[in-house]
Amino acid sequence: MKGFTPLVLGILATLAFSWLGLAYIPDLQIGHLDPQSDEEGTDIYPMPKSGMAERGRRVYIANGCFYCHSEQVRADYAASDVDRPRDAASSPTAKWGDRRSAPRDYIFDRPALLGKMRMGPDLANIGKAAPAEEEAALPQPSPVNPANPAPPGASPAAANTSPPPGKAAPQQNAKPPAQPSTPTSPDGAPPAANATPAPANAAAEPSSKPAAQQATPPAPGAPPPAVNASAPPANAAGQQNAKPATQPPNPPAAAASPAQAAAAPSPAASPSESPVPYSAAWHHQHLYAPRSLNLDSDMPAYKFLYEKRRVGGEQSADAINLRGEGAPGEGWEIVPTYDAKCLVAYLMSLNQSHPLNEVKSAALPAASPAAAKPAAK
Amino acid sequence: MNPTEIPLKSPASITDLSVGDVEQVERALIDASTRVPVLMFYASAVVWLLLGTLLAAFTSFKLHSPDLLSNVSFLTWGRIRPAHLNVMLYGWASNVGMGTAIWLMARLCRTTLRHPLLLVTGGGFWNLGVLLGICGILMGDSTGYHWLEFPSYAAWTLFVGYSLIASWAVLMFRFRRGDPIYITQWYLLAAFLWFPWMYLAAQTMLFIVPVQGVLQAAVNWWYANNLLFLWFGSLALGTAYYMIPKVIGRPVYSYHLAAIGFWTYAFFASWTGMQRLVDGPFPAWMITASTAAMILCIIPVATVGLNHHMTMRGYFPLMRYSPTLRFTVFGAMSYTAFSVLGVIISLRSFARYLQFSEVSVAYSHLGLYAFFSMIMFGAMYYIVPRLVGREWRFASLIKIHFWASVYGIGLMTLMLLAGGLVQGLNMDNPALPFTESTQSVLPYLRGRSLSGILMTVAHFVFAYHFLLMLLGLGRTASVPTFLNPVNPEPGDVIAH
Numbered sequence: 001m002k003g004f005t006p007l008v009l010g011i012l013a014t015l016a017f018s019w020l021g022l023a024y025i026p027d028l029q030i031g032h033l034d035p036q037s038d039e040e041g042t043d044i045y046p047m048p049k050s051g052m053a054e055r056g057r058r059v060y061i062a063n064g065c066f067y068c069h070s071e072q073v074r075a076d077y078a079a080s081d082v083d084r085p086r087d088a089a090s091s092p093t094a095k096w097g098d099r100r101s102a103p104r105d106y107i108f109d110r111p112a113l114l115g116k117m118r119m120g121p122d123l124a125n126i127g128k129a130a131p132a133e134e135e136a137a138l139p140q141p142s143p144v145n146p147a148n149p150a151p152p153g154a155s156p157a158a159a160n161t162s163p164p165p166g167k168a169a170p171q172q173n174a175k176p177p178a179q180p181s182t183p184t185s186p187d188g189a190p191p192a193a194n195a196t197p198a199p200a201n202a203a204a205e206p207s208s209k210p211a212a213q214q215a216t217p218p219a220p221g222a223p224p225p226a227v228n229a230s231a232p233p234a235n236a237a238g239q240q241n242a243k244p245a246t247q248p249p250n251p252p253a254a255a256a257s258p259a260q261a262a263a264a265p266s267p268a269a270s271p272s273e274s275p276v277p278y279s280a281a282w283h284h285q286h287l288y289a290p291r292s293l294n295l296d297s298d299m300p301a302y303k304f305l306y307e308k309r310r311v312g313g314e315q316s317a318d319a320i321n322l323r324g325e326g327a328p329g330e331g332w333e334i335v336p337t338y339d340a341k342c343l344v345a346y347l348m349s350l351n352q353s354h355p356l357n358e359v360k361s362a363a364l365p366a367a368s369p370a371a372a373k374p375a376a377k
Numbered sequence: 378m379n380p381t382e383i384p385l386k387s388p389a390s391i392t393d394l395s396v397g398d399v400e401q402v403e404r405a406l407i408d409a410s411t412r413v414p415v416l417m418f419y420a421s422a423v424v425w426l427l428l429g430t431l432l433a434a435f436t437s438f439k440l441h442s443p444d445l446l447s448n449v450s451f452l453t454w455g456r457i458r459p460a461h462l463n464v465m466l467y468g469w470a471s472n473v474g475m476g477t478a479i480w481l482m483a484r485l486c487r488t489t490l491r492h493p494l495l496l497v498t499g500g501g502f503w504n505l506g507v508l509l510g511i512c513g514i515l516m517g518d519s520t521g522y523h524w525l526e527f528p529s530y531a532a533w534t535l536f537v538g539y540s541l542i543a544s545w546a547v548l549m550f551r552f553r554r555g556d557p558i559y560i561t562q563w564y565l566l567a568a569f570l571w572f573p574w575m576y577l578a579a580q581t582m583l584f585i586v587p588v589q590g591v592l593q594a595a596v597n598w599w600y601a602n603n604l605l606f607l608w609f610g611s612l613a614l615g616t617a618y619y620m621i622p623k624v625i626g627r628p629v630y631s632y633h634l635a636a637i638g639f640w641t642y643a644f645f646a647s648w649t650g651m652q653r654l655v656d657g658p659f660p661a662w663m664i665t666a667s668t669a670a671m672i673l674c675i676i677p678v679a680t681v682g683l684n685h686h687m688t689m690r691g692y693f694p695l696m697r698y699s700p701t702l703r704f705t706v707f708g709a710m711s712y713t714a715f716s717v718l719g720v721i722i723s724l725r726s727f728a729r730y731l732q733f734s735e736v737s738v739a740y741s742h743l744g745l746y747a748f749f750s751m752i753m754f755g756a757m758y759y760i761v762p763r764l765v766g767r768e769w770r771f772a773s774l775i776k777i778h779f780w781a782s783v784y785g786i787g788l789m790t791l792m793l794l795a796g797g798l799v800q801g802l803n804m805d806n807p808a809l810p811f812t813e814s815t816q817s818v819l820p821y822l823r824g825r826s827l828s829g830i831l832m833t834v835a836h837f838v839f840a841y842h843f844l845l846m847l848l849g850l851g852r853t854a855s856v857p858t859f860l861n862p863v864n865p866e867p868g869d870v871i872a873h
Contacts, residue, residue, distance in 0.1 A: 004550060007558065011567040011643065015574050015607065018647035022599045023582060023592075026663055031589050062517030064455020070733055078656035079729050083807040101658040106590035111521045111583070114594045114657055118733035118804060119440070119818075121811045290443075296812040298819070300443040304450040 030103045036356060045354040048108045049346070056346025059339045061113070063302065070115025071124045071350065073097035081122065086129050088277035088294065094129040096122050098353055099361035105352045120299055127351040129278040275321075283344045284318070284336050289326045305340035308332055403487070410489035411480050412764045414496035418476030419757060420847065421504050423840050425468025430829075430836045432461035437826045441819050451515040459526040460514050466524060466604070467535065468507045470749060472500075474612035475542055477756045478565045480764075481619055482546050485562050486553035496545050502538030506531050522583055522593070524601040529584060536576060543569045560635040564615025567643065571607040575600050591658050595651060602650035605744055610646065613708060613752040614681060620705045620755055621688055625695055630687035634680045642677035645670045652723030655732055671723045678716040685709050698859040700775045704755030707783065711747035718743060718794075730805050735818060736797030739790050746832075747786045754778070754839070761843065762858075767851025769842060769858040776860055778839045785831035792828060796821025 037044040049057070060066065073081045073096055086094045101124055106112040115122075274293055275281035282293070288306050290297040306320065311333045318341075319333040328334050336344070355361045439445050439454045446452045483490050490496070510531030513519070518528040527535065546569050550562075558566075579600035582588050588596060622629050629635060648670035651663045689706065696703045718740055722731050731737070758775065762768050769775060796818040803814035845851060852858065 004558070007563060007566065008570065010640070011570050012574065014640075014643040015571050015603070015647050017644075018603070019574075019578055019599070021648065021666065022651060022663065023578065023588075023596050026595055026660065027588055027592055029660060031592050033589065059517075061519055061521035062456070063450075063453055064458055064519070066521065067455055067458055072657050074656040074732075078725065079732070080805050080807045084811065085807065087810045087812055103591045103658050103660075105658065109590055109593075110587055111593045111597075112590050113521060114591065114654065116523065116653065116733070116737060117735075119815055294812065296816055298440070298443055298812075298815045300439065300447040300454045302453065303448045304453070 033104050033107050035107065036104060045356070046105060046108055049349050052342045052345040053349040054346075055339075056342035056344065056349075057109075057113075059305070059343040060346055061111075063305075066113040066115050068115075068117055068119035068299075069121065069123045070118055071112075071122065072101045072114045073099070073122060073124050073352065075100035086121065086278070088282075089129055094278070095125075097125045099355070099359050101352055102356050102359045104356055104358070123347065123350055124352050125350065126278065127348045128353045130348055131276045131279050280344050280348060281320075283347055284340065285320050285322065287340060287343070288320050288334060289322060292322060292324070292326055302340070305337055305343065306334050307337055308334050404484070407483050407487070407489050408480075408763045410491075410493060411483050412493075414490070414493045414500060415476045415480045415760065416764055416847070417497055417500050418472045418479070419761065419843070421500065422469050422472035422476065423843050425464050425472060425507065426836055427840055429461055429464035429469055430833050432457055432464060434826070434829045434833055436461050437822070437829045441822045441826065450517065456515050456517065456519070459519055460511050462524065463510055463514065463526055464507070465745065467510070467527075468504075470609055470745060470753070472503070473753045473757065474568075474609065474749075475500075475503075475546075477616055477753060477760065478568065478612055479542075479546055480760050481561055481616065482549045482565055485559050485619070486549045487555055488549055488552040490545075490549070491552070492545075496542060499538045499541030499545065502534055502541065504538070506533075506535030506538055509534055520584070522579075522597045524604060525579060525583065525597065532580060536573075536580075539573065539576070543573060559619075560629065560632070560639065561615040561619040563639050564611045564618065567639075568608055568611035568615070571603070571611065575603045575607065594654060594657070595659065595663065598653045599650040602653065603647055605741075606646035606649065607643075609745060609749045610642075610712075613749045614642070614712070616752050616756050617685065617705050617709045617712075620701055620752075620759060621685055621709070624699050624702045624705075624759070625689065625692040627688060627692065630684050630690075634684045638677045638680035638684065641673070641680070645673040645677065649674065649719075649723075652719075652728075653737070655723065655725060655728035668723045668725075671720050674716055675720065678713055682709070682713050697861050698863055700769070700772075700779070700858070700860055701755045701759040703779060703860065704751050704758065707779075708748050708750075708752035708755065711743060711751060711786075715740070715743040715748050730801035731797060732801075733804065734797035734801040735793045735821070736801065739793035739797060742786065742793070743790055746782075747790070751782065751786075754782070757843070761846050762851065765846050765849065765851060766853075767846060767849060768854050768856070770845050770851050771842065772858050772860050774838050774842045775858065778835045778842070779860075781831045781835035781838070785828045785835060788828035788831065789825050792821045792824040796825070 035044050035046055076082050078100075081096050082098065082100065084096045086096065105124075106114075275285060284306075286293050286297075286299075287302045289301055289303075290299040291301075308328050309332065311331055315333050316335050319335050322328070322334065435452075436454065436458045439447070439457065443454070447454070450456070479490070479496065506527070510527030513528040513531050514526050519526040520528060525532070547566065550566065579596055582596045583593055587593060618629065618635065649667050651659065651667035652671050655664055655668075657664070685706075693706075696706055718736075721727050722736055722740060758769065799821070800814045800818040803809050803817050804811070
């Protein structure tokens with residue numbers, strides 16, 4: 001090049017050209033999308049996330065979750081993302097997604113955490129994998145059987161994100177006998193079961209076995225240690241409440257039950273099982289001690305998002321029920337911090353299963369979005 | 378054939394001023410004017426390099442031993458990794474690149490650096506920005522954008538520093554003597570103009586007036602890829618265009634090729650980026666455009682490679698002696714490998730498997746380490762003796778540095794490529810549980826950690842050697858330090 005000026009102009013122009021092509025024009029094309037709704041203007045998708053979930057996104061970013069987890073499902077012709085089942089899912093329908101992700105799915109995301117690496121599974125639809133009863137559970141009064149006098153302190157496996165902690169009554173680890181409530185997950189293994197006395201565990205073990213297996217089908221190898229039941233004090237009282245076996249097959253309501261438990265004065269204490277996969281309780285336990293749920297997991301533990309504290313009175317509703325190695329000592333419990341709750345709220349909010357008109361959905365006809373609307377939120 | 382690096386003579390010792398010597402005095406004066414700022418950039422770069430290396434080792438080990446020190450929030454993997462990345466990008470690579478660029482600019486513009494203290498101030502702001510940014514990331518203030526994790530307070534500090542540095546480097550052009558603008562100057566000038574352009578565009582579109590949804594990811598990768606190609610790539614290519622001809626004492630083979638290489642590079646490389654999002658939620662044309670640009674990038678790669686090769690033809694044996702040449706040629710060759718891998722992983726049929734695997738990590742390291750950092754090491758081996766007036770003390774340390782780096786990056790690339798391939802194939806097979814894919818890559822990740830140890834050794838050896846130079850403990854000799862002994866006939870060491 002001869003002169004200085006043409007050189008500088010050329011340099012600036014090339015990058016401007018690329019900016020025009022890769023940033024500006026795409027912005028004209030897909031930079032101003034609106035949520036989709038049906039004719040009546042209802043059934044709007046997507047919706048902005050709740051405040052807790054938005055805060056959870058900050059926690060998710062702060063701890064670099066997006067370096068290992070993508071949030072995008074590629075089209076069926078491009079990869080087998082839509083065919084991939086979730087490892088811990090009990091129902092065959094819990095796949096990474098029903099359809100590919102589309103720009104409209106992300107219009108309220110800031111930032112949109114598409115991800116570049118999958119050292120962990122894709123999370124675009126992790127919220128959909130949650131047991132459907134999750135929300136329903138709260139209001140439901142739970143039938144409790146005060147079968148065994150529970151040690152005070154026993155806590156419900158705190159499953160839901162928001163149940164108010166403490167339930168007052170000393171619990172009984174009664175197990176809610178099969179809860180009819182919600183059907184979705186077979187493993188109903190009483191996830192709800194909380195407080196499991198340590199000795200009891202041992203005793204319970206055999207009986208719980210089957211349930212456990214159901215609960216964690218994908219990873220048989222994984223020890224089912226993770227019980228929800230954490231109630232340390234409970235341990236002391238070695239009860240055998242283990243009746244989990246009793247309600248084996250059905251209690252789908254796994255998620256529900258913890259919730260119920262939370263709500264109810266006497267949570268059912270059952271021998272511990274792992275929480276229902278992808279329920280809030282499961283996420284908490286998974287964040288706190290990933291390898292208690294899946295031995296092969298490569299995820300670091302996020303113990304710093306949890307607080308270990310003395311049980312005052314009775315155990316908090318949202319304490320994590322851990323058995324074995326990771327369990328807090330007697331008289332102690334592990335409860336999520338607010339950040340952890342937000343993070344889980346964020347995870348639970350990730351759901352791209354709503355059909356979009358512009359995307360062909362494998363599972364559902366795109367034509368009837370309303371009808372297709374998944375129950376899960 | 379004898380190595381022909383320029384021996385450094387201090388101006389005072391020159392009594393006999395022939396024409397060649399006048400030039401040498403002039404060079405010595407220019408070098409002296411750049412001494413403080415360039416050494417400051419180098420010293421801070423080396424400090425960041427060590428820190429980044431430790432963070433890298435930590436990141437790598439934690440990946441296969443997730444429980445290692447995971448209970449402290451600021452040591453969690455998801456914070457260490459971006460800290461490592463940003464330390465390397467903005468602490469090591471940018472500092473060393475800017476230091477080299479300033480020195481080259483001064484030399485090529487044949488002008489002394491005026492007011493070097495302003496540059497030092499700029500460098501201070503830049504390093505402060507990096508420091509703030511790293512602390513921000515470790516405290517959980519990351520923004521969530523790849524390569525732009527620095528929180529805004531750090532980003533703007535960085536930018537203030539950059540403005541001071543770059544305006545000074547560009548201003549040197551005003552004072553240049555000698556009209557033809559050498560090819561290296563194009564690259565350097567371009568890099569200095571491109572960086573603020575892309576940085577401001579990205580900051581604006583991501584933070585000030587954020588674009589909607591997935592476009593943030595598009596802007597993010599547009600920035601990240603341009604940072605890699607147009608900032609680091611230009612700095613490295615410009616440096617290689619200077620070092621190779623300089624060391625072997627022969628002009629660049631073809632100026633035409635160089636011009637073609639430069640403009641095609643500017644044109645095509647800037648259009649890449651979206652291929653990192655293959656099959657993501659974007660209009661297909663965006664990704665296809667970037668993939669096409671990636672393939673077209675083979676043109677600049679081929680022209681630059683051919684040009685270097687033809688320049689070097691017949692002189693390859695010099696790599697036996699000159700550390701600068703050895704590092705630079707290795708880097709230039711890696712540029713080809715890096716580009717070819719870039720094309721491969723952007724093709725949809727490969728991306729199906731490789732898109733979310735460790736292969737992309739191999740790709741980044743090939744670009745930033747095997748290509749960029751090796752060329753910069755070479756440049757430092759050339760420049761530092763001219764700034765401190767001493768020669769490198771131990772040829773053996775240079776050799777250790779070179780081989781540990783080469784084996785380190787080689788092993789790392791192989792491990793990540795092989796591991797990523799296995800991982801990707803397993804990931805795309807829905808019959809296998811997902812954890813199968815992560816489990817299958819673990820052995821390779823352990824191998825990668827091993828390679829990290831090699832590179833750690835290399836960097837500490839280099840830092841020690843550099844420290845000796847800074848302390849004035851280098852050799853006082855009129856001949857540069859060669860990797861292997863040469864027996865030049867007297868007078869064979871040509872000054873030029």
